[in-house]
Amino acid sequence: MxxxxxxxxxxxxxxxxxxxxxxxxxxxxxxxxxxxxxxxxxxxxxxxxxxxxxxxxxxxxxxxxxxxxxxxxxxxxxxxxxxxxxxxxxxxxxxxxxxxxxxxxxxxxxxxxxxxxxxxxxxxxxxxxxxxxxxxxxxxxxxxxxxxxxxxxxxxxxxxxxxxxxxxxxxxxxxxxxxxxxxxxxxxxxxxxxxxxxxxxxxxxxxxxxxxxxxxxxxxxxxxxxxxxxxxxxxxxxxxxxxxxxxxKNEEYYGFGAGAHGYVDGIRYSNINPVNQYIKKLTNKEMPILQNSKVSIKEQMEEEMFLGLRMTEGVSKIKFQNKFNQSIEDVFGEDVKELINNELLIDNNDYLYLSKRGQIIGNEVFERFLLS
Ligand code: SF4
Known part of the structure; x- marks a missing residue:
């Protein structure tokens, strides 16, 4: 929903x-x-x-x-x-x-x-x-x-x-x-x-x-x-x-309007950008979707991390476990350990979150959560 x-x-x-x-x-x-x-x-x-x-x-x-x-x-x-x-x-x-x-x-x-x-x-x-x-x-x-x-x-x-x-x-x-x-x-x-x-x-x-x-x-x-x-x-x-x-928090939302993005029922979608084409589609009773894609479990896990780590509270370890039936360590083990050792990430047992240094170079940290 x-x-x-x-x-x-x-x-x-x-x-x-x-x-x-x-x-x-x-x-x-x-x-x-x-x-x-x-x-x-x-x-x-x-x-x-x-x-x-x-x-x-x-x-x-x-x-x-x-x-x-x-x-x-x-x-x-x-x-x-x-x-x-x-x-x-x-x-x-x-x-x-x-x-x-x-x-x-x-x-x-x-x-x-x-x-x-x-x-x-x-x-x-x-x-x-x-x-x-x-x-x-x-x-x-x-x-x-x-x-x-x-x-x-x-x-x-x-x-x-x-x-x-x-x-x-x-x-x-x-x-x-x-x-x-x-x-x-x-x-x-x-x-x-x-x-x-x-x-x-x-x-x-x-x-x-x-x-x-x-x-x-x-x-x-x-x-x-x-x-x-x-x-x-x-x-x-x-x-x-x-x-x-x-x-x-990687939750679902509707996106309406030209160029809007949405995430509904596990599908991420984006609408057509040009206003005239957007109007033409809806006038013809068609949806103005440019592209949509089902988000795989792997992508959901990646997004859970690099979106969640933007917040100072970080990513809830228990929420991750409940959502994916695997722990963060099971999925990203070595990378998480290395980021903690390099003082870019902090683990307080309940949440993983960025250190002050990690906030400054956030994009470099997020890249480590891209699964091959
Ligand atoms: S061009 Fe319009 S949308 Fe873009 S920054 Fe300026 S006011 Fe905002």
Missing amino acids: AKSVYIHIPFCVRICTYCDFNKFYIANQPVDEYLDCLIDEMSTRKDKVVETIFVGGGTPTALSVVQLEKLLKAINDLFTVTAEYTFEANPDELTEEKIKLLKAYGVNRLSLGVQTFDDELLKVLGRTHQSDDIEKAVKLSRKHNIGSVSLDLMFHLPGQTIEQFDDSLNKALSLDIDHISSYALILEPKTQFYNLYRKGKLKLPNEDLGEEMYQLLQKKMKSSHLNQYEISNFSRTGHESLHNKVYW
């Missing part, structure tokens, strides 16, 4: 220089037809009661008020959310009218795409907002009693100094928010940044500075009200992202 729902709104008012998500410049897009088809796709779901819904993109707040209400009403008709209902939002698009609407339909968590408080860096990233918009968006969310507010912050940005990142962290913490997700920039193919980098027109800070920034992030969060619960995520007690924990 799927406990969660992800809904993708693939439209943005501007395309950021680093972005490789499935998104399209909203002008001239068939947004209304897309929403009709999205609602048709959501209507195929088997489970009505779910624990979490996450509406992401793209940018859901790029929708007009009328479009947003249509989407919220459809979600409300199709699902009952028992715990967490998140919308992603860009700070400058989050008007009071939109916040009131979100609140009226039960949205209880906002995830704001902030990235940095530095106006020059915001321009480099191609973002539409400025640092002033962030404070306004957080204050409006508080005014309308949105239960949980999260900010996304990036680091290791072109030309970014450690002082600039420190300043962004200080400004974020001064807003007394409930949650921060913070990731190092990754240069993805087919982005403007990647093309500039290949032409030698984009300089990234060196890797050591990236590590230093990550350590600063951990240190700052440790001395704040936000606790680290995942490699890149920090929250006030009781404000961890329940939706993301469904991914990290």
Whole structure:
């Protein structure tokens, strides 16, 4: 049974220089037809009661008020959310009218795409907002009693100094928010940044500075009200992202919308990316699936480890045993021993989890859990 729902709104008012998500410049897009088809796709779901819904993109707040209400009403008709209902939002698009609407339909968590408080860096990233918009968006969310507010912050940005990142962290913490997700920039193919980098027109800070920034992030969060619960995520007690924990705990969820991914009945699937093709499929009463694959037991065990190890609590040894009828040591024996000996992994008898060093080079640790 799927406990969660992800809904993708693939439209943005501007395309950021680093972005490789499935998104399209909203002008001239068939947004209304897309929403009709999205609602048709959501209507195929088997489970009505779910624990979490996450509406992401793209940018859901790029929708007009009328479009947003249509989407919220459809979600409300199709699902009952028992715990967490998140919308992603860009700070400058989050008007009071939109916040009131979100609140009226039960949205209880906002995830704001902030990235940095530095106006020059915001321009480099191609973002539409400025640092002033962030404070306004957080204050409006508080005014309308949105239960949980999260900010996304990036680091290791072109030309970014450690002082600039420190300043962004200080400004974020001064807003007394409930949650921060913070990731190092990754240069993805087919982005403007990647093309500039290949032409030698984009300089990234060196890797050591990236590590230093990550350590600063951990240190700052440790001395704040936000606790680290995942490699890149920090929250006030009781404000961890329940939706993301469904991914990290390797549990099932629906994915709806162009380019969305889902995991239902042991099958991982992804939808068609282009909006027009997505609309065509649903108009022809066909499912908009691009590919799907049954997840083998071997793959489930691998995923259980490298997704679960992202969380600071790590992977429950007993849960693994109960799920697969084998212990972690039976399956990954030598690798686990070596990672523990190298102080990258810690075993407290109940859980296996990453050490501080292991968190910094997480990807190298995760590779060790790929079975041949
Ligand atoms: S980063 Fe977000 S706002 Fe920017 S283009 Fe990508 S999806 Fe749109």
